[in-house]
Amino acid sequence: MTHFLILHKKLNQSPKYPNKKSSSHVILIIMKNYLIIGASSGIGNSLCNILSDQGNQVTGTYNTTDATDTDHISYHHLDVTADELDLSFVPDSLDGMVYCPGSINLKPFHRIKPEQFVEDLNLQVVGAIKIIQAVLPKLKKGDHPSILLFSTVAVQMGFNFHTQVSVSKGAIEGLTKALAAELAPNIRVNCIAPSLTDTPLAEKLLSTDDKKKANAERHPLNKIGTPEDISEMAAFLLSDKAKWMSGQIIHIDGGMSSIKM
Numbered sequence: 001m002t003h004f005l006i007l008h009k010k011l012n013q014s015p016k017y018p019n020k021k022s023s024s025h026v027i028l029i030i031m032k033n034y035l036i037i038g039a040s041s042g043i044g045n046s047l048c049n050i051l052s053d054q055g056n057q058v059t060g061t062y063n064t065t066d067a068t069d070t071d072h073i074s075y076h077h078l079d080v081t082a083d084e085l086d087l088s089f090v091p092d093s094l095d096g097m098v099y100c101p102g103s104i105n106l107k108p109f110h111r112i113k114p115e116q117f118v119e120d121l122n123l124q125v126v127g128a129i130k131i132i133q134a135v136l137p138k139l140k141k142g143d144h145p146s147i148l149l150f151s152t153v154a155v156q157m158g159f160n161f162h163t164q165v166s167v168s169k170g171a172i173e174g175l176t177k178a179l180a181a182e183l184a185p186n187i188r189v190n191c192i193a194p195s196l197t198d199t200p201l202a203e204k205l206l207s208t209d210d211k212k213k214a215n216a217e218r219h220p221l222n223k224i225g226t227p228e229d230i231s232e233m234a235a236f237l238l239s240d241k242a243k244w245m246s247g248q249i250i251h252i253d254g255g256m257s258s259i260k261m
């Protein structure tokens with residue numbers, strides 16, 4: 001028989017093992033505290049559900065999409081572009097933090113104003129920097145803590161009309177590697193670079209069956225991503241199973257960045 005001992009480190013519980021004479025197996029599961037910025041939608045929401053189903057405690061944020069608390073998830077309002085960020089809801093100790101806010105503004109380069117590049121950078125990069133700086137002391141108290149960021153396939157590959165998003169996500173990839181060096185060996189930093197994934201962010205690009213089909217066919221694996229295609233890897237990277245991985249950009253993109261058909 002297998003016994004699951006689910007412990008939360010905040011409660012300072014110590015395991016009580018079954019009678020040594022019995023032939024039981026004991027699986028020890030230590031619950032963790034995660035912070036997900038942008039947990040109300042898409043990949044962040046899917047990740048939130050995976051982590052909470054594992055019994056972890058998740059502190060999530062929403063901006064415009066209201067979300068309902070559960071036993072394992074508490075949601076708090078946050079706009080990362082605001083001048084002052086009130087992060088008083090973040091627990092004292094964190095085992096992982098994830099930054100999900102992003103945008104996909106596709107336009108010809110000559111039609112994008114410099115201010116629009118700055119706006120994009122504020123949402124995708126400066127927001128992440130502000131949050132990481134604010135919660136670093138809490139991550140330092142965590143158990144094998146890690147940080148997870150999101151890039152895009154459009155950094156590894158050049159695509160028409162993608163300069164705005166590529167500039168921001170290129171900065172995120174640089175941040176991932178430099179920060180991974182600076183925070184090693186105590187805090188791991190990794191990044192996932194997805195291709196087109198079916199979330200509210202990509203709604204305009206996937207609004208008809210024809211668009212869905214055409215976009216799927218651009219990928220060697222002939223499909224667009226689901227939030228779970230990405231969030232399963234995110235959950236792995238946050239877990240102790242990935243304890244020897246840091247400074248990595250993981251490409252989950254239906255083969256787009258590495259296979260030529």
Ligand SMILES: NC(=O)c1ccc[n+]([C@@H]2O[C@H](COP(=O)([O-])OP(=O)(O)OC[C@H]3O[C@@H](n4cnc5c(N)ncnc54)[C@H](OP(=O)(O)O)[C@@H]3O)[C@@H](O)[C@H]2O)c1
Binds near residue numbers: 063201
């Ligand atoms: N979906 C794709 O095709 C794709 C492709 C490549 C890369 N990515 C990257 O993957 C990451 C997750 O994308 P997704 O598709 O899951 O996006 P999504 O469905 O739009 O979810 C983004 C999350 O961030 C929150 N958010 C947005 N603006 C915010 C702000 N100003 N302040 C605070 N929170 C804010 C949203 O909150 P509300 O909903 O409450 O407003 C939502 O919870 C992004 O970094 C994106 O760039 C996505």
